[in-house]
Amino acid sequence: xxxxxxxxxxxxxxxxxxxxxxxxxxxxxxxxxxxxxxxxxxxxxxxxxxxxxxxxxxxxxxxxxxxxxxxxxxxxxxxxxxxxxxxxxxxxxxxxxxxxxxxxxxxxxxxxxxxxxxxxxxxxxxxxxxxxxxxxxxxxxxxxxxxxxxxxxxxxxxxxxxxxxxxxxxxxxxxxxxxxxxxxxxxxxxxxxxxxxxxxxxxxxxxxxxxxxxxxxxxxxxxxxxxxxxxxxxxxxxxxxxxxxxxxxxxxxxxxxxxxxxxxxxxxxxxxxxxxxxxxxxxxxxxxxxxxxxxxxxxxxxxxxxxxxxxxxxxxxxxxxxxxxxxxxxxxxxxxxxxxxxxxxxxxxxxxxxxxxxxxxxxxxxxxxxxxxxxxxxxxxxxxxxxxxxxxxxxxxxxxxxxxxxxxxxxxxxxxxxxxxxxxxxxxxxxxxxxxxxxxxxxxxxxxxxxxxxxxxxxxxxxxxxxxxxxxxxxxxxxxxxxxxxxxxxxxxxxxxxxxxxxxxxxxxxxxxxxxxxxxxxxxxxxxxxxxxxxxxxxxxxxxxxxxxxx
Numbered sequence: 001x002x003x004x005x006x007x008x009x010x011x012x013x014x015x016x017x018x019x020x021x022x023x024x025x026x027x028x029x030x031x032x033x034x035x036x037x038x039x040x041x042x043x044x045x046x047x048x049x050x051x052x053x054x055x056x057x058x059x060x061x062x063x064x065x066x067x068x069x070x071x072x073x074x075x076x077x078x079x080x081x082x083x084x085x086x087x088x089x090x091x092x093x094x095x096x097x098x099x100x101x102x103x104x105x106x107x108x109x110x111x112x113x114x115x116x117x118x119x120x121x122x123x124x125x126x127x128x129x130x131x132x133x134x135x136x137x138x139x140x141x142x143x144x145x146x147x148x149x150x151x152x153x154x155x156x157x158x159x160x161x162x163x164x165x166x167x168x169x170x171x172x173x174x175x176x177x178x179x180x181x182x183x184x185x186x187x188x189x190x191x192x193x194x195x196x197x198x199x200x201x202x203x204x205x206x207x208x209x210x211x212x213x214x215x216x217x218x219x220x221x222x223x224x225x226x227x228x229x230x231x232x233x234x235x236x237x238x239x240x241x242x243x244x245x246x247x248x249x250x251x252x253x254x255x256x257x258x259x260x261x262x263x264x265x266x267x268x269x270x271x272x273x274x275x276x277x278x279x280x281x282x283x284x285x286x287x288x289x290x291x292x293x294x295x296x297x298x299x300x301x302x303x304x305x306x307x308x309x310x311x312x313x314x315x316x317x318x319x320x321x322x323x324x325x326x327x328x329x330x331x332x333x334x335x336x337x338x339x340x341x342x343x344x345x346x347x348x349x350x351x352x353x354x355x356x357x358x359x360x361x362x363x364x365x366x367x368x369x370x371x372x373x374x375x376x377x378x379x380x381x382x383x384x385x386x387x388x389x390x391x392x393x394x395x396x397x398x399x400x401x402x403x404x405x406x407x408x409x410x411x412x413x414x415x416x417x418x419x420x421x422x423x424x425x426x427x428x429x430x431x432x433x434x435x436x437x438x439x440x441x442x443x444x445x446x447x448x449x450x451x452x453x454x455x456x457x458x459x460x461x462x463x464x465x466x467x468x469x470x471x472x473x474x475x476x477x478x479x480x481x482x483x484x485x486x487x488x489x490x491x492x493x494x495x496x497x498x499x500x501x502x503x504x505x506x507x508x509x510x511x512x513x514x515x516x517x518x519x520x521x522x523x524x525x526x527x528x529x530x531x532x533x534x535x536x537x538x539x540x541x542x543x544x545x546x547x548x549x550x551x
Contacts, residue, residue, distance in 0.1 A: 002128075002173045003135045003204075003228075018177035021105045022094060023203035027180045029112045030140050035120045038149065041158045044123070045069045045076075048150035048321075054078050055327050058334035062317050067352050068158060069320075077322040077337060078147040080212040084324040085346045086219060090195040090211065093428050095202065097530030104198060107189045111209055114187050119143040125156035126163050127179070127225040129361035131170040133287055133296040134163075135228055137179035137221055145185055151214045151321055154350050156221065157300050174232045176204060179224045183208040183217060201227040201428035214323055215348070218303055222285050223426040225298060229287040230429050235437040238424040239373075240268025240283035241295055243363055244276040244475045252475045253295070253365050255288070256452070257423045258373030259400050263454040263464060264423075265304060267373075269356060270468050276475065280356045281363055290437055293366025293445050302355060306339040306347040318355035323348045369448045369474060370441065373423070374399045375455030378507075378514040381462050381498050382470045383451045384481050387489035388442035390546065391449035392435050393539040396421045397518040400455075419521045421533075431525065431533035450474065457498050458507070466496045487549045508550060515547040 004018060012019065029035075038044065049056055055077040064073040094101055120140050128134040137156065141149055157163055188195060188210035195210035197220055204224050208216055226236035239257035246252075258264040268283040282297040283304075289295070306325055309315050316337075325347040326338030341347050353359055370391075376399040385391040397419045421427070422434050441447040452467050470493065473479035481491035485502035492500060501507055522540045525533045 002133070002167060002170045003176045003178045005136065005178045017175045018203065020200055020203040021101055022108060022198075022200035023177075023180070023205045025105060025108045025112060026182050026205040026207055029115055029120070029182050030122050030138060030180065032116065032120065034116060034118065035122050035140065037122045039124055039159045041068045041150075041153050042070050044146070044150040044153050045073055047146040048076055048078075049074075051078075051144065051146040054147060055335065057322075057327065057337060059316075059319070059336060061320055062352065063354060066354065067154075067320065068160070075319050075322060075337070076147065076150070077325060077327060079324050079343075083213055084344050085213060086215050087195060087197075087211070088425060090192070090197045090216075092196060092198045094198075094200045095428070096532060101200075107191060107196070108198070108207055111184060111187055111189060111207060112182065115140075115142070115182070115184060118184075121146075121149055123149055123153060125153055125158055126167060127156055127221065127298050128287070128296055129157060129298070129300060130296045131166050132289070132294070132362065133173065133229065133234065134167050134170045135173055135176065135179065135225060136167065137225070138181065139217070139221075140180075140182045142184055142186065145183070147321070148183070148185070148214055148217060151323070151350055152217055152221070154301055154320055155218050155299055155303055173228060176228050176232070179204045179206075179221065179228075181206045181208065181217070181220060181224075183211065185210065185212040199223060199428055204228065215303070219426050222298065223428055226285075226287075226424070226426060227428045230433055230437075233290050234287035235290060235434065235441065236424065236427075237286050237288060238284065238422070238426065239286075240264045241281040241286055241363070241367070242268050243279040243281075243365065244272070245279075246276060246476065251365060252369065253363055253367045254369045254371065254471065254475070255295075255367055256371045256373055257395065257398070258454070259420055259423050259425075260305065262373040262375065262400060262423070263467060264373055265302070266464055267452075267467060267471065270471070272468065272472060275472065279358050279360050279363070281360060288367055288441070290440060293441070293447070295363045295367060297361050300353045300361075302351040304349055304351055306337075306349050307341045309339055311336055311339060315351070315355065318351045319349045320352050321350045325349075366445065367441070367447055369450065370395070370438070371471075372398050372449070372451045373454050374451055376453060376514060377456045377458055378511045379451060379453040380457050380492050380500050381453050381466050381495055382493050383484055384491045384493075385449045385451065385489065386491065387542065388439050389538050389542045390489050391442045392439035393522065393535065393542055394451060394518075395438055395449075396431060396435050396535060396539065397521050397543075398423050399514070399518075419518070432535055435535050435539065448474075460498070462498065466498070470495060486551060487546050490546065512547060512550040515543065515550060519543045519547055
């Protein structure tokens with residue numbers, strides 16, 4: 001089996017892989033006499049349906065028996081309150097500069113003690129949907145948060161005989177112990193009045209305090225799973241991946257990497273008017289094997305924004321649960337959802353695996369192309385990066401805008417351009433490890449690299465149809481890329497009237513400024529977090545070379 005949950009007695013000692021102060025404190029809480037183990041998805045539905053504050057809509061779940069929930073199940077809505085997004089300021093990661101385990105252990109001990117006054121539910125799921133990569137995760141959460149438990153089981157793979165058998169026969173993932181996460185959304189430690197998301201990534205455990213939003217539980221679990229993948233020969237991916245087969249039967253496997261709101265789900269699930277046989281791995285979380293380029297999805301379902309899906313959208317047929325949206329009565333007096341972020345930003349829903357009838361859990365064919373999705377108004381709709389170092393470092397300084405999926409600290413400009421390496425704010429290991437893995441894919445496995453700008457080029461919005469046409473041109477091998485002005489190693493494609501003009505001094509100045517901003521960001525990593533995320537000198541040197549050629 002992949003991860004360990006039981007240990008020989010002589011292995012239970014200081015220094016062994018599974019044991020640390022944080023891990024032992026967190027795991028112990030799972031065995032209290034106030035804990036009820038709850039693995040059954042049908043029972044979880046009934047519990048969530050009966051939980052105080054749940055709205056049982058009059059909208060039926062599509063083919064509930066194929067999902068594993070009761071026949072006749074309804075879409076359930078549950079709203080959180082003031083906070084409706086992730087809060088990066090709550091994340092504390094053991095191993096980063098200034099994080100003292102002795103001090104954090106005091107917080108953990110107090111939080112675990114407070115759980116004794118509550119009935120707690122222990123549930124379990126699998127992360128990774130193929131025997132090549134499947135790991136086991138455990139969640140402990142108080143009574144009253146049955147919706148969180150239900151959503152967690154829906155989002156990941158709930159325990160079934162099929163997946164139990166897969167797990168038992170699976171490839172071991174190093175000497176990794178199971179993931180253990182304790183969540184108490186009602187308790188805030190005095191040292192962390194805005195909430196705490198604490199991770200001991202080396203020992204696969206976490207503690208969430210004062211965090212109601214389900215996205216904290218989803219991404220908190222993925223944080224640890226991605227860390228395990230990184231330590232064991234995989235590139236950890238926050239993005240989408242699809243396989244497109246042309247009429248001549250030539251296939252192309254393409255991964256798109258972007259934050260919430262970047263268009264990764266839209267591009268992953270694009271139908272392309274039937275031009276290709278399209279197979280989708282996932283639109284949010286997967287891993288790439290450095291050994292053979294194969295990919296494995298980490299989740300069966302989709303945690304999607306409801307902003308672009310009005311009530312009458314056909315995609316809503318596949319909703320299972322909804323969070324942070326409204327309810328009203330239709331003309332027949334039926335309770336139906338109010339989406340499009342009318343109630344608040346970042347309305348969310350879990351869509352079943354049935355949403356993409358062309359889903360697979362693993363792609364054995366190696367990945368062909370990586371696309372960094374950016375929102376940078378100095379970039380045309382697409383550029384191709386032909387230098388492996390430049391391709392990897394541009395992913396390390398992926399540019400975007402803040403999304404409504406985040407709760408921002410006071411004073412943070414929500415409109416400012418930000419850099420989020422590889423579109424993954426959930427990394428718990430040094431950035432250089434991602435840098436080297438992606439560089440290896442470009443340099444040693446021949447993977448092509450592109451940047452697709454899904455925001456504005458100068459002051460003109462780039463429509464999603466343009467981005468889709470770009471992907472089709474790449475897959476069809478009809479894209480006539482030309483030089484990107486005087487900058488070597490970068491090429492561009494004229495599409496839909498968007499074209500960079502290097503005779504325009506204003507444009508050249510803007511592009512140079514943006515590239516120099518990337519240089520400054522990569523240089524800043526030498527001092528941030530004690531230099532934990534510093535990249536090799538070649539990374540900044542390649543950016544400086546490109547910036548110097550912009551004229």
